[in-house]
Amino acid sequence: MGGAFPTCKDLSEFSRKLFANQSLIRTFDDAMAYEKQFRSTVSGFITESEMDLEVIWDPMEGIYPETYVDKLNRIPDTNLATSDVGSIWSMIAAQNAIKMAGWSTDLVQSERTGVVIGSGGSANLILRNGWHNFYVFGRKTRHSGGHTVDRTMTYREAANVSVLIKNKGVCETISSACATGLGNIGYAYRLIKYGLQDRAITGGVESTSLETFIGFDGMMVLSRGFSPEESSRPFDMARNGFVCSFGAGIVALEEYEQAVSRGANILGVIDEYFNNSDGDGDMFYPSFAGQQRLWKGLLAGSNEKPDVVKVHGTSTPSGDAIELLSVVDALGEEGYHLSAPKSQFGHMLGGAGAVEFIAALLMLAEQKVLPCLNSPNLNPELETFQKNPDWNGPLKPLAAYRHLLPQKSFSKPIHSIVCLNYGFGGTNSALKLSRYDK
Amino acid sequence: MERQEIIDGLIEVLKTVRVIDPEKLVGVTEETDFLADMSVPSSQMIAIVAKVEQKFGIEFEDDDIDDLGLTVKDVVDLILKVKARG
Numbered sequence: 001m002g003g004a005f006p007t008c009k010d011l012s013e014f015s016r017k018l019f020a021n022q023s024l025i026r027t028f029d030d031a032m033a034y035e036k037q038f039r040s041t042v043s044g045f046i047t048e049s050e051m052d053l054e055v056i057w058d059p060m061e062g063i064y065p066e067t068y069v070d071k072l073n074r075i076p077d078t079n080l081a082t083s084d085v086g087s088i089w090s091m092i093a094a095q096n097a098i099k100m101a102g103w104s105t106d107l108v109q110s111e112r113t114g115v116v117i118g119s120g121g122s123a124n125l126i127l128r129n130g131w132h133n134f135y136v137f138g139r140k141t142r143h144s145g146g147h148t149v150d151r152t153m154t155y156r157e158a159a160n161v162s163v164l165i166k167n168k169g170v171c172e173t174i175s176s177a178c179a180t181g182l183g184n185i186g187y188a189y190r191l192i193k194y195g196l197q198d199r200a201i202t203g204g205v206e207s208t209s210l211e212t213f214i215g216f217d218g219m220m221v222l223s224r225g226f227s228p229e230e231s232s233r234p235f236d237m238a239r240n241g242f243v244c245s246f247g248a249g250i251v252a253l254e255e256y257e258q259a260v261s262r263g264a265n266i267l268g269v270i271d272e273y274f275n276n277s278d279g280d281g282d283m284f285y286p287s288f289a290g291q292q293r294l295w296k297g298l299l300a301g302s303n304e305k306p307d308v309v310k311v312h313g314t315s316t317p318s319g320d321a322i323e324l325l326s327v328v329d330a331l332g333e334e335g336y337h338l339s340a341p342k343s344q345f346g347h348m349l350g351g352a353g354a355v356e357f358i359a360a361l362l363m364l365a366e367q368k369v370l371p372c373l374n375s376p377n378l379n380p381e382l383e384t385f386q387k388n389p390d391w392n393g394p395l396k397p398l399a400a401y402r403h404l405l406p407q408k409s410f411s412k413p414i415h416s417i418v419c420l421n422y423g424f425g426g427t428n429s430a431l432k433l434s435r436y437d438k
Numbered sequence: 439m440e441r442q443e444i445i446d447g448l449i450e451v452l453k454t455v456r457v458i459d460p461e462k463l464v465g466v467t468e469e470t471d472f473l474a475d476m477s478v479p480s481s482q483m484i485a486i487v488a489k490v491e492q493k494f495g496i497e498f499e500d501d502d503i504d505d506l507g508l509t510v511k512d513v514v515d516l517i518l519k520v521k522a523r524g
Contacts, residue, residue: 146484
């Protein structure tokens, strides 16, 4: 596995900071440059220099990256020329994932190796220049750059990784808003489960983008009024929005028997993936019924409880309450814990599900539950929707489930973890992950 | 503007294109071919054209670019033609 993580040089620093209960959220410099136009100015973001990249700005206006220089020479210039920054993060993370998996060049370049990577948003930094040069300056289309298409197409991350590693199997993207990261991993899992591929490089990305931040800030759904490290506070009574963050998570999936026979260092085993839609005609509001069906589909009649539920837990007022109550509805009031990694690094949008999947793998490795920071006070009163006569979920307030939500990392035996992510459009994804028992 | 002056300016432009091996820019003559001799990826040619326009303060017609050959001489000739056209 590999990735791009705010304030972290590498995976080991990411792991160390998470289990030390640290926040990776800072004041967002790019937003501060336009401070009066924003409501929220905190983010878990990553700069180019933090990824050891140098930007070569366009000589005409200096407003867009003509290309990038990899100061560590990980990615060739020809591949950098066709990439936005999220694609570069993906290529670096893919290299790390392949190295950790121990795949030979023959395995990587096989017809049985796929690439399935997606992101939630657009390559805004590249598009910014294209549209600006055309509409505002009235320039010829060639002055928008000859790589606007390949650097901005929807499956740019998958395409750039595939061109770099030269796999000969599928190269595709799944896009499902904030469920994208888990959706790509789930789809890659199915490709292997159904015998179409033997292995896949897969995950999700959201590259640092002011335009993405503008969009969510304009919806007035971002956290406001707290210090950066206290801004993401899933399930807490004072929560008032999510922290718009950026990052990438890429993992190497392999067919189980092949990985075992190869003697691979297996970090976790995917037992099941299930996804569905709310079907209630609502673009944004979470659906308790949709999440009930999600759990039913994932568990498929099994009574075995996971040791940890890695929740979506965005820190939005309605989303967190529905999610906690749907987990309790499915698993009961005890025997497991909730982990909310967004409390530490915010909501990475299209990258969220994949980076949080990596956080789940780290929990399996460390046998420690990651916390839900900034959640000192849970609502002691019933939520408004719980008072509706049609409500068929748990009838206790969120505060009754305090024992499920650790505020600090702690050790316990962890055999299995369920990962949950949801997205605009009423899409719901769930994945069950287990520790590999030799 | 002398032809060698244009070639020197062109090489300055090519030095800013990171996918071109700097060793290929040594000993460039008017007969040097961008694809065959310099191994310029064809996808980079349009970026080079746009940079040339900026460097020399000119704007090519679309037909100029469509008809453009692949040698240094072709580019030098076109720059002189466009400059003469005013």
